[in-house]
Structure formats: structure tokens, C-alpha cells
Amino acid sequence: MILIIGPPSVGKTLLLKRLQNNHPTLIKEDVPATISTVGTNLMTVTVLKKTEVTIREMGGAMGPIWHNYYKDSHAVMFMIDMSKHTQVAIACVQLLTMLSHPLTQNVPVLIILNKIDVPNGLTNAESESLFRFDELTKQAPQKITIIETSAKNGNNLDKVAKWIYEQNKNEDISSA
Numbered sequence: 001m002i003l004i005i006g007p008p009s010v011g012k013t014l015l016l017k018r019l020q021n022n023h024p025t026l027i028k029e030d031v032p033a034t035i036s037t038v039g040t041n042l043m044t045v046t047v048l049k050k051t052e053v054t055i056r057e058m059g060g061a062m063g064p065i066w067h068n069y070y071k072d073s074h075a076v077m078f079m080i081d082m083s084k085h086t087q088v089a090i091a092c093v094q095l096l097t098m099l100s101h102p103l104t105q106n107v108p109v110l111i112i113l114n115k116i117d118v119p120n121g122l123t124n125a126e127s128e129s130l131f132r133f134d135e136l137t138k139q140a141p142q143k144i145t146i147i148e149t150s151a152k153n154g155n156n157l158d159k160v161a162k163w164i165y166e167q168n169k170n171e172d173i174s175s176a
């Protein structure tokens, strides 16, 4: 199972809904409605038209108990809303807390920088000085991948699907 976590309203449910569609980057329909996830939400998505993956979303308000699910997760996605200047500092603390937890030391981590379509979001310089992604990817024990997305417009959702597909392939090999 793959876990997706992050503060409330960063776009976790919308991303999963987009991925449930076979071509998440070809956005034909309007933005699907999402309701704030209370507790946890399990979704099955089919990536690259062939692999079914179960993804567990943990509502942002459940931050204090995210760690209870690390044990059962073979990969973790952490989503950040790059348009919300007032929320990114807490997102940074939550990200670092997750990365330093003993049960995540060996899991691949995907950091999703979402809502890049919103004007006046964090600049690259601002996010780099807050998150220090360069240092993080060098020093953290996890294999960290960073992808900028718009779950609304579909930007880079193909890259997210590919990452999910790769993690599942690796899990099959390691459990074989």
C-alpha cells in the first residue's frame, strides 16, 4: 500500500481522482468535487493502464496519527500546497517529522508540490530556502523524488503515475 499525506486541502483527493482516470493529464471534465477527508480514504488507481495500486489518504487533521500507517506502507507521498504561504511552514515541519520517523527510513518518498497553477504562490527561491530540498535529498536516508503538479490542470500527473508504477514494481520484486 502507498500512503498519501499532507496538510488539509492541499489536493490529495483531487490527485487520486485524477489518477483514477486513465489519462490524468488529459483533463476533459471539470474539476471533480472533493469533500474534506475526515479520517482515512482508500482508493484504487490503475497506473499506466495496467497496474492496480491501493493508495491510502490520511486526512490532514490526522497528522498526529499518520505514523500508525507507516508500517504498512511501502512508499509515501507527501503533498504540499505551494499557493498557501501561511501553511507551508507547518507542512515543512510535518515533512521533516515524517522523514525522521524510524519506520520511514527505508521507504521511497515522493514530495508533491501542488497547485503550481495558482498565481502568486511560493517562488522557487522561497520554497528552496524553506524546505532546502537540495540538502534534504542529499542527507535524508530515503530515496526522495520531487514533482511539481497541478491536480487541477493535470500538469505532471503522468510523472506521479509513473513514480507510483515504479514503486509497485519494486514491491513485487522485493516480495517475490
Ligand SMILES: Nc1nc2c(ncn2[C@@H]2O[C@H](COP(=O)(O)OP(=O)(O)O)[C@@H](O)[C@H]2O)c(=O)[nH]1
Residues within 6 Å of the ligand: 007, 008, 009, 010, 011, 012, 013, 014, 015, 031, 034, 035, 036, 037, 060, 114, 115, 116, 117, 118, 149, 150, 151, 152, 153
Ligand atoms: N487551483 C488548484 N486547486 C486545487 C489543486 N488541487 C486541488 N485543488 C483544490 O483544492 C481543494 C481541496 O482539494 P482536496 O483534494 O479536497 O484536498 P485534500 O484535503 O488534500 O484531499 C479543492 O477545492 C480542489 O479542487 C490544484 O492543483 N490547483
Ligand SMILES: [Mg+2]
Residues within 6 Å of the ligand: 012, 013, 014, 034, 035, 036, 037, 057, 059
Ligand atoms: Mg481529501
